[in-house]
Amino acid sequence: MKNYRIGIFGLGTVASGLIKILKKEKINYQNRFNVNFELSQVVVHDLQKKRAPEFDGLNISDDPAKIIEDPAIDIVIELIGGKTVAKNIIEESLQTGKHVITANKDLIASEGRKLSRLAKEKHVGLFYEAAVAGGIPILRSLSNSLASDEIEQINGIVNGTSNFILSQMRQNKISYAAALKTAQEKGFAEADPSNDVDGIDAAYKLQILADFTFGKQINQRDIQMGGIRTITQADLQDVTDLGYEIKLLASATVISNKLELSVAPTLVPKGHPLASVQNENNAVFVNGRYSGGLMFYGPGAGEFPTANSVAADLIELTKKIDQPESFNTNFSSDLTLAKPKDRIASRYIVFNVANRPGVMHKLSAFFLMSDINFRNIRQYDPVGDNTRVVIITYPASDAQLNPVKTTIRKARGVEIIHEFKLLIEPKEVTNA
Template sequence: MRVIKIGVLGLGTVGSGVVRLLRDHQAKISSITGCQLEIKTIVVHNLTKQRNVDLAGIELTDQFEKVLHDPEIEVVVEVMGTVDTAKKYVEQLLRAGKHIITANKDLIATYGAELAELARENGCDLFYEASVAGGIPILRTIVNSFAADRIVEVKGIVNGTTNYILTQMSQQQVSFAAALKAAQNLGFAEPDPTNDVEGIDAAYKMVILTQFAFGMNISMKQLKIGGISDVKLADIQQAKELGYNIKLLGIAKLIEDQVDVSVGPVLVPKDQPLAAVQNENNAVLVTGAAVGETMFYGPGAGELPTANSVLSDIIAVTKDIVLKTTGSRFNDFQRDLKQARPADVCYSYYFSLKVKDQPGQMLKITQAMSEAQASFHLIIQSELDDQHARIVMTTHQMSEAQRNQVVAAFGALKDVEVVAAYKVLPE
């Protein structure tokens, strides 16, 4: 039986999972691929660290060159998790003709296009299923199963930490700060949670999903990114009364021949499948012109789910090696699309304002809406404290340009604070 030798860069959570899964499912993998897959060498930072995974027969080294210059190693799994070093290593490995599998979303979102080109030039595969929504095989599904369709929208809960926090706020009636702390205690949030709670991690994933769904290269700078650190329990409860769950959604949407991509808190009607995705789970809803709405749900992170996605990539590379078909892009679909203009991106909105309780306030607010030619669906005013009222509005559809105008006008009013301005998905 043909033996394929694998190098691994990094032995953290995902790396350990790959070692474990490959060992446990050796027989099944051999029966499918006709090959024996063996991890030969793992490059780590710290050679003396205790590892809780069986490394029998595997060489541990802190020398990257041991993998780079080993002609026996055909496939390299990059699970280090930095960007700059990872990029340098991956480039060298591709030039040396080694196939690459990575779970590094930052790397792919930032340098995916040029690395894919380098891989193609060197006849190498470059796969990264695990980089988006850990255990959900969303990228390969888009490539294989939507090839004949025209995707019109991809929206998803692609960050488990924020979904866990929002679920806990909603179910346990606690503040963002309390829910974050609970998430940190359980290991669902990092000690420095910025990347997750400010929507940055979700945005990296949306860059990759946009590339797969629309064939369009978009950079992080072009994305509109909002997080959840400002989301108030009161708004979660208010939304619930109106029939919505607030979720941190990434949305990439085709608007005629343009694409709009954003990340932020969104009101999702309770009876829609995305609204039911709880805790640390992820889900991606793909709308095809032909197929309609399909949703892919599962764990967004974790050692074994993510390692499973890495292994499906390894199996795909192995099949390509055997069939001598390596070197074609993970995603072949490329198009020149522009970003949609704010005047063309239309949603309904949920506005929540903190207002000093004095006569004439509602008039000024309705004037601001009216000047932007925006219209209400409903207005709810309630007492906030002795001196302040809370005014919540849901609106009819308006463009992003109108939305920006309204928010700016609210913000300019004396004694009015804009607490929330979230998109509302249609029923």
């Protein structure tokens, strides 16, 4: 039996779940994997905080050195979140030759490559399955089961808060503000929900997914970003009538060696598996050249699902511990980032149009200028002097659409309210 000593930073939601799992599954892990995990030390921020009685008897301190400088601790688990302190903890732990497991998406999105290089240099493991889609084993599936495949596209619903808000808006026919309030009351959204509703949290996860899948280090500025704040009941009604659901999708697509990245509200056809993902659940849909379309679905957060991903990292680490070269692969590809001419999609565009003769004709002429054809056009009853007009285009590139938008911005009587893409699969782009 191999014995591993563990130090955990944090005793919040995920760390509590992990400690409970390790206690409950101790004998199971001994029998199945021939390993014994011994929790040597927990380090928290506030020593005065009252802890659950089940944590009585743990060694709890507020001194990071109790873990980092203890040569007997083999594995450090960072579950405090944030960037600065967590980065120092992980760097110092790796420097002293300790393996590290974390669930910290913000940090891994920006520093993952650097930290993985350090881990490789020190012949130790750095694992972070829980950082993307909490309880869904997506990173390990990509690096193990799908390693033989050529992945063409990934589409993820990886932010449970925004998916909950959109689901509530559609199911209960309520406004964005009312759905956000429900999400806050249920503890799914923070007082300042910006990270979730503006796509920032999903972008962190997309950075990690894209690096893992396509071997490309991504900056957040390389991702076309959009959030859900402006979505209205009128949009949901349109979209439902047209046979779609709106989802905040984190997408990475490779077409002709170009990588296109976006986090944006996207129209997903009702028959697509991603359309059925409701409320706080997460899902990642992977299009592989050989495996076809696979969906990974489940809880994207929560005490036990997330802690289980951390525990799975522990087991994986101990299985590989005698082959340190297999820990961190440093996979790199020569993909380049897609340019506006490579970004092809059908769009759902909502306009506010002056209710007077000739304006619709003018609007059509703007699109004709860039050779963009309409697949569907809807004009609503006027409200006051204006009319809501919705256009769905055939696939067109950003390079075609951008000049149209510039012209519209300068024109009188036509205003773009917002624009969402339709989910488009790689083969549709190739044929467009």
